[in-house]
Amino acid sequence: MTEDLPSPALLPSGLSDLLPPEAAREAALVEAMLAVFAGHGYERVKPPLLEFEDSLLAGSGAAVAEQTFRLMDPGSHRMMGLRADTTPQVARIAATRLADVPRPLRLSYSGQVLRVQGNQLAPERQIPQAGIELIGADSAEADAEVALLGVEALAAVGIGSPSLDITLPTMAPALLDAAGVQGDLRRRLARALDRKDAAAVAELAAIAGPPAIGLAALLTAAGPADRALEALREAELPPEARAIADNAAAIVAAIRARAPALRITLDPVEFRGLQYHVGVAFTLYGPGNTGELARGGRYRSGEEPATGMTLYPDAVRRAAPATPAAPRVFIPLGADPAAAARLRAQGFITVAALSAADTPRQLRCGHILRGHDAAPIEEIA
Amino acid sequence: MTEDLPSPALLPSGLSDLLPPEAAREAALVEAMLAVFAGHGYERVKPPLLEFEDSLLAGSGAAVAEQTFRLMDPGSHRMMGLRADTTPQVARIAATRLADVPRPLRLSYSGQVLRVQGNQLAPERQIPQAGIELIGADSAEADAEVALLGVEALAAVGIGSPSLDITLPTMAPALLDAAGVQGDLRRRLARALDRKDAAAVAELAAIAGPPAIGLAALLTAAGPADRALEALREAELPPEARAIADNAAAIVAAIRARAPALRITLDPVEFRGLQYHVGVAFTLYGPGNTGELARGGRYRSGEEPATGMTLYPDAVRRAAPATPAAPRVFIPLGADPAAAARLRAQGFITVAALSAADTPRQLRCGHILRGHDAAPIEEIA
Structure with a gap:
């Protein structure tokens, strides 16, 4: 090169080039994971990167509305959005073009999503996703299948011994509802739970009254799933919270039946997970300090019960062992x-x-x- | 589904969902083609979907400037573009982050591009691309390698017997330059060549004078490469046009040496091809009426000579034989x-x-x- 201008190398923050050999590794990892999904009957769909914002931001899409780039369609003069998540598009496809396919419907996808802004912990604004959606099944077996497919996909790319973190994002709201906790007290309790501030949770829950009092005990129950499930069994829970706990126990049992050695943790009152989760939420971590490799959980796909998992190929690539280059x-x-x-x-x-x-x-x-x-x-x- | 709202199924024109089994077929075809490229030393890069428009529209990117969606970057307040072609991004990577890698540099890519508008013949606004760029080599062997890799990639997905159409987009301008044809006469000749109107070309070329007179003969020489090359050998060509013809002959000879049975056609005065081609341009067609499966040719990658090929996975998918589904x-x-x-x-x-x-x-x-x-x-x- 005769000139060495630095400026063309500058990409917008959060957007980057993947160079050799990493770009090839990422593509190979994605296809290996999608092959695992295909082996279990998950059929691939490919929605477009852009679609009208009305459909893109419907249902679970509302959770990423603020993170969605908008563009004017010069043909229709309607606003389009660049997808910030793939799940709402798969829900649209399931509800319309695949409405007549018998349920449960197993779909998979891979592709890029774009976000308006990154944050300090996750600066990336273009994020590859590879995932599955299981639509029209509400059994514990369905959640177990999806969680185990995440584990199997990671194993296929050389990431053994992951850990599965389960949260119950509806548990804390159910306890607060049962206690009739509203307004400022509810917000303070939610914040204390979010910070895992046991002292503040205990103090505020005592003000809130009986069914909320359990929150402090459940906060400390977080950890290995068996111990957390035992704490849930022993807790005095109002009916809705009891149903959530029983469902969690059934899902853990279904997972254990097929993967007895899998490390499972359960945090009953954490409400991390995407905003649209209505049942259990899953996070998969690799061994060591890999960060989140996948997230999933139960949601509503239009009018249907659904459960799904998104793997993050960029995080998976950083966590997966390198493969030797061919000579x-x-x-x-x-x-x-x-x-x-x-x-x-x-x-x-x-x-x-x-x-x-x-x-x-x-x-x-x-x-x-x-x-x-x-x-x-x-x-x- | 309890409701059947038609509206969520409506996508913007030119944007569509790929459903089972076609989405899986497209992904498999892309990976099979990229595996062919990797076998020949082409290393994969993955530029982002979005980048600053200054770099995206530089060089060969200018050819797709009008077709590029623009977005404001809320962080930097600079304009970004959604890529409408991948080649300008690969050129940027080659000139900056891979500037120190010895040449020739062999790179491959796959991904989506977006266009502001489709047209009647090609309504799609999201187009998958899978391609190669060979940067820093200007020999006929380099062009032959790229053309033959397109052929080999198609063979890998079951498309045998393609036909390679070669055009020389600089030939007609070289003849018009040598004849000193400018202004209105040049525009009329270009239009007549574009329409392949032999009578009009002959009439206008006669007005233009000697070196342009050859245009009419070269127009009718289009067809099987051997016949067209013979017409070029026999034509009286000014030096620049002679060099273009000799280069075409050398490239065809290099291709023939490795693929004697390949069907090659040559149209010396067609100037189809992308606007940025500076030497031969290639188009690959499958057997039957498949439409264009790939396009490529010689261009400038920043300051460097380069040649490349883009395969169109959507067209390739329609042309490739179906693979039986697993039971x-x-x-x-x-x-x-x-x-x-x-x-x-x-x-x-x-x-x-x-x-x-x-x-x-x-x-x-x-x-x-x-x-x-x-x-x-x-x-x-």
Whole structure:
């Protein structure tokens, strides 16, 4: 390059180029995860990146309305949005074009979503997603299948021993409702729960009265699922909260039946999860400090019960073990193309000289085609 | 569904959902084509969907400026564009972040591009692309490699016997320049060439004088490459046009050396191709009436010579043979998960019952798990 202008390299904050070999790794990881989903009957859909904002922001889409880029459609003069999440689009497809397909409907997708703003913890504004939606099934088996598919997808890309965190985002609201806690006290309790401030929760719950008093005990019950489920069993819960606890126990049992060794934690009064979750919410972490690799949970897909999981291929890529690169073989000018083709069939990458000036070193080749074979080049660094 | 509102199904014109099984087919085709590119040393990059318009519309990006959606970046208050073509982004990456990688640089990509408007012939506004860029090589071998990789990628997805159409978008301008044809006469000649109106070309070329007179003969020379190259050899061409013809002959010879059976046509005075092509331009068609499956050619990547090819996965999908779907096996409630896993390893799709109400018919399964095997269900339609 004769010029070295820094400015064209500057991308908007939160938007970045994925370079070799990471871009290829990400694509391979996504396809490996989608292959797991396909093996369990999840069929791929591909909604467009842009659609009218009315449909994009309907249902669970409302949760990402503020994060959605808007554009005017010059044809219809209607506003369109760039998707900030894929689930609302899959819900639209299920409710319209696939309305006549018998339920439960198993769908998968992969693609990019765009967000208006990143934040300090997650600055990215373009986020790849790869996910599944299981629509029209409300059993504990359905939630278990979705959680276990996330685990199996991670295993397929070399991430063993993940941990599954389960939260019950409707539990705290159910307890507050049963106690009739409203207004300022409710907001203060929610904030204390959000900060996991046990002292403040205990103090405020005591003011709120009986069914809310359980909040303090449930806050400390967070941890390994068996212990948390036992705390829920022993707690005095109003009927709605009892149903939520029983459902959580059934889902954990269904997961345990198929994956006895999976590490499961349960936080009964955490209400993280996406705003639209109506039952259990899931988060998957890899071993070590990987951050969130996937999120999911139960929601409403239009009028139907649904449960789903979104894996984050960028986080998965950072957590997954690197795969060794195939060796590169230099193909001299005028060499037999069939010999190069045979090497590719054996798993080599062949890089052809395009002029007499091209050298193996310049083309980053550690091997050279000699006769029918790839001979190592000793002098290559 | 209790409600059947038609409106959520309405997408903006030119934007559509890809449903099962087509979405999975497209993804599989893209990965198969990218695997061909990777085998030849093309390394994948993934630029973002959005970037500042200054860099997006620089160089070859100017050709799609009018087709680029613009958005304000709320952080920097600078204008961003949604990419309408991937090549300008790859050029930016090559010139900046990969400036120090020795040339020639082989890069590949796949992803979506968005266009402000479709047209009657091509209404789509979201177009998948899968392509390669070969940057820093200006030999005929480089153009031949790129053209042949397009052919090999199509073969990998079952499209044999494509036809490669070569055009020389700089030939007509070179002849008009040599004849000193300017202004109105040049515009009328260009239009007559564009319409392939031989009579008008002959009439206008006669007015224009000697080097332009060859245009009429070259217009009728379009067809099989050997015949067209012979017409070019016999034509009296000014030096610049002669160089263009010699280059075309060298590229065709390099392609023929590796793919003797490939059908190649050459249209010397057609100037289709993208506006930014500076040497040969390529179009690949499948057998039958498939439409364009790929386009490419020689261009400038920043300050560097470059040649590239973009395959259109949507057109490729329509042209490629269908692959048979894997059989779906119903897994009854409570069945051994290991038995289902063994069936998946054998290539079956397993679809688990999630409640006692789920039936094989409803889950579109032609088989059912019996013991360790997938038993066909006779009564399934």
